[in-house]
Amino acid sequence: MESVGSLVLRKEKHAEYVVEFQKDKAGYEYVASEYLRLSGIYWGTTALWLLAEDEEGKEFKERLPREEVVKDVMACWNGDGGFGSAPGHDSHLLYTLSAVQVLVTYGALEEELSGEDRERTAAFVAGLQSAEDGSFRGDKWGEVDTRFSYCAASCLTLLGVKPLESKIDVPKAVEFVLACRNFDEGFGARPGDETHAGQVFCCVGALTLLGALDRVDKDRLAWWLCERQTKGGGLNGRPQKLHDVCYTWWVLSSLQMLGRLHWVDRSKLIHFILSCQDEIDGGISDRPDDEVDIFHTFFGIAGLSLLGYPGLEPVDARYAMPARTMKELGL
């Protein structure tokens, strides 16, 4: 196992943390996070997939029974084709994507959603596109955000929609994303909004999936992204903000898609992520000595995977899912 200084990735601890979080259904963290539970399942399970094998060569993902995971996901299915964050919660594009991601990773999409259901889900997603400007809403209440452009592109692709043009107006979707481009070549949530590394991931991801990445100035954008690395080795999301483990993912995956991953200092970044681990209880936090959560745990591990940290399952930068799964799907 690669060590940086005295730090190593505590795979066993993190797996225990994820499993414990998923199983302790009466814990406050669990009940109070119902508004994003389905994303939590995606972060937790994908983290287990990426952690690969324990010391005895057993896959970490086996620690959460597949049927339970799939059952939890399907409990959030709503009749309109979308998924809510938790049972009884309204359908939303964010959780619909999470649900589809988990089902695809576990190879359960087709057994859980009939062709008709998948069609309905695709229609739910496609129905959120604005005919006027090509943007996507998160749900019927109308919040517009480039996050949703990415979610839609990813979700439809994972659902096997081919070509995307059959469901959505691709040129308009591309134009909307490009309308969110800023003076620094980065992207914001809506036209006029400030560039943010998370939003850059969504836009670069969307453009990649929509086949329009050649529309961006890769050098300028990737340079802005590599300037996110701070003195402490971590990455921030915007100039003059603190570094944070979650930006490891947003920045690195974007750089990967832009083909310029080598513009950041790999070993310093690995050291930063490892220093954010809770060595006793497991889990990864935003910054050293902060409280850990499932979100940062996933992005820390996914970032390490992208950096080629040994012993981890490779991750696909476009989908934030195991690369193996994507290969099997031919994506």
Add this chain to the structure above:
Amino acid sequence: MHGRKREAKEVKHSSARVEARRRKAKLYAELSRECFARRNQKRYDEETLALCQKLLEMNCELYTLWNHRKEYLEPILLGSSSDAKGAAEKELKLIEACLQRNPKSYCCWQHRKWVVDLANRLPNAEEAALDRELGLCDLLLSVDERNFHCWSYRRFVCSLHKAREPEVELDFTTDKISQNFSNYSSWHYRSALLPEINKVTSFEDLVRGGGGENTTTTTSSSSVGVKRVLPPHVLDEEFGLVKQAFFTEPEDQSSWLYHAWLINHLVENEKKFGSYGDERVGERLEQEVETCNEILEIEPESKWPLLTLARLLEAQAARAGGEGSESSAAGLHDKMRQLYRKLEGIDPMRRGYYLDAIAAVGNEEGG
């Protein structure tokens, strides 16, 4: 948890602590069950709304409960009854309380947008209500000048506010930058406002020194033929402003990133249109080279002026390239390589970038 300190293990795992959290979790789950049961029965009675509000006040990320409130409010706000305005105001008060505690909540901001948008369409809607929204933005931006939710909301309010000129917003960014020139959010907003304010339809307009006659506040109107280029007097001011920041603190990246945009704007537009109207691009580049050199005299190891200088030289070399002055371009290339090598030492984290930059200059050393 963003920004929340890790607890000492003996506290976290103490039986009292665990017990208190269990109890809280149980009560929370009970209230949540009750609220969602009522929401799924589509109950909009006062008691139900009040109950859900209590849960939202504790956890404002529960988007489904905000949706519940939208379902209740929608017919009221779309109707023309006299209590529509009052209902909107009451809702805004609730959201404001949630935002004060949680100023980065996506669903609170979204809900506020939704309410304000509908309230603004009411027949008795007043501009004062939008002014109040801008006041809320002022307040929250004074607490956190980088809150991008709030900046975004501000732009949304301005788009509804017919009397709000982009010039006033530009002044706002100037104030914010005066308070703290590291406020990248303000520089960003500036970069969006300036082309909007100085919209011109031709270079003839630019020479006449006029802003466009057709200034609207919508940012989506990118009609063909409208050149969003900045006239020389605006460029003078902007270059002057960033220069103050450079000398005050050359390590501050916000102003340099803005500067990079100004230069890029000049060079790209010159390339696109063959000239930049009245602006003498060559002189401007020379002047900026001088500024960098002045800073480097006092701070010879400073990254940003070194990098900016390298890029200015690159722009100069590209402009000279066409005129066949082979040797001068080669001289510039030499200097660029030297600068990137120096940067490699000063800023080793981005070594990969500098190496690529050197490679891009080409390997014509000494020639």
Add this chain to the structure above:
Amino acid sequence: MASRVRLLHEPSAEDGEDKKEDACEEWQHCDVIVVGTGLPESIAAAALARRGVRVLHLEPNDSYGGKCWATRRLGDVLRDLATARDGTGLDGGSTGTVEADPGIVNFAYPRSRNIGDVSILVSAEAGSLNEAGVSLAEDFAKDVESIQFDLACAPKLCLGAGDMIDTLIASDAHRYLEFKAVQSSTLWVANEGAGDHDGQEASSFVVPASRSDIFKSKDLGPVEKRLLMRYLKSEQDSLGAGDNGGPGPSSAEVAGLSMVEYLRDVHKLPKKLRSIVMYGIADLDGEGGEEEGPSAEEGRQRLYKYAKSINRFGPGVGALLACNYGNGELSQAFCRLAAVHGATYVLNYAPTRAEALPASCPEEGAGEQEKPDTYEVHIKGAVPVRCKKILLGPEVSLSSDRNEEVGKVFRCACVAKKKESPAKKGGNIQLHVFSPHTVGGNPHTIRAVCIEGNALNTCGSESLVVIYLSCRAQAQNPSSERTSPRHVLEGALCKLASLQDLDGAPELASESKDLPKALLCLYYTQRDGRSDLAELGEGIVQLGGPDASLGFQNIVESSGKCVSRLYPDFETLFPSEDGQDASLEDSEDEAEASYLERVLQSVSKSEQAGEGGEG
């Protein structure tokens, strides 16, 4: 913590009435008698009372703060200055004496102990000067009587992260106070090549004290910006690196250097930037010269506090704050705090004599409160009171005052009228600093605090401005001509107000026509309280009045010293009450749980959808 200091725009919480009524019975049970409710005495009284010491706090005058610290009515100040001019005081001008018996100390309250060299200039519009003092013109008198009009005896400003604000926060006395930010600081420097005494050759600019000031400044060139910012940053880094609480250990290159040498030789700052640092920011008195100049150590400490003060109370709020309703409020806040902790307050009572009681052996193991009393204090109009220790304010005079060399502060309070009535209500608070040798030939810094209109609720008229000038007096050289406060301060005043209409023909003309017209100028010399902390005998300590500096650092320090002299165990004025943090997290969980419980109880009575829904 910091955010708990209220600035003016926030609502204030009302507090209970002060205890004012006589309670002779209570007087008998005290450990310490404090005489005078000036600021340092009040801080000490509060610090002692909060630790359970029984304090009897007497004020010889009829209002809190006494004559050295209060913010007082114009008429009272004028009467008082006229009395001081005559050399008389509360007790007919005599000073206290120590009797032949060393166990007896007599107290007196002559005004001349603290005030001297009074010189008053009046314009015809404001009134005239006569034997009895100033008689105000009818209209002006009506004006200042009908409106609230107060003058500060100690015009000082707080640093946002300075000792005063920190003490207010630590003690909780900030609850009683509100502050307003000072809008601007202006520095006056002598133009290059101009003679020392030529005030015409001075120029002014806004002090660039923070990063944003430097960025905005139009008075600094680009290179000057860089040099100043680089210097300030290096201090912030090296001082802040020490710990979170204050300046770190000073490096070897600082040791033994004066601030001038340090800035000039170590940091290579040109003169203009040195002036900005020393006078505009660090509020130092001068370069030294004949006397010892301020040390680099002291200067750096001041810079550090100044830097921490900027933006402490919100973005764009500068380093300096002014107390709303005047600095007299500060004394009152500490008195209130002391009263909350059981101190007894009595106005209009002045002790005349303290007699030492014969010593008796304390019982073994007896606590502080069981120790026998050591003094019997005689108070005019009341029965004698016994106590263990005595703390005296600056108004009390003892024979030891005689012939003693004390430092002096030159002061001027000028009431001026603006040319045009301002449209905006409230007005600004501004600071002007005249670096040494800029005007008036004095080697010390002159500070001028200008309070426009009703900025601090001390003046009901928006068109009036009050300008307070102060300056440390030059050590009196016997051979040189005696300088007067007017001689030293007038040059600075004429930069801020037009003196043309004043009776008594000022020699200096003001340049700008837009300056406000001076109506009334009060010049006087005040005893410098800077190093006035005297131990007058076993358990008797005396504190000084205001010093020349702008801030409260010396005052807070001497209050602390005074408390620890009386009670050596009391090392800090207001120690924090600890032991709360650990349980904080628990109580948050519990609070949220009870919140949920209350909400749930409100529904349990009515039908519950959770169960009813299935039926």
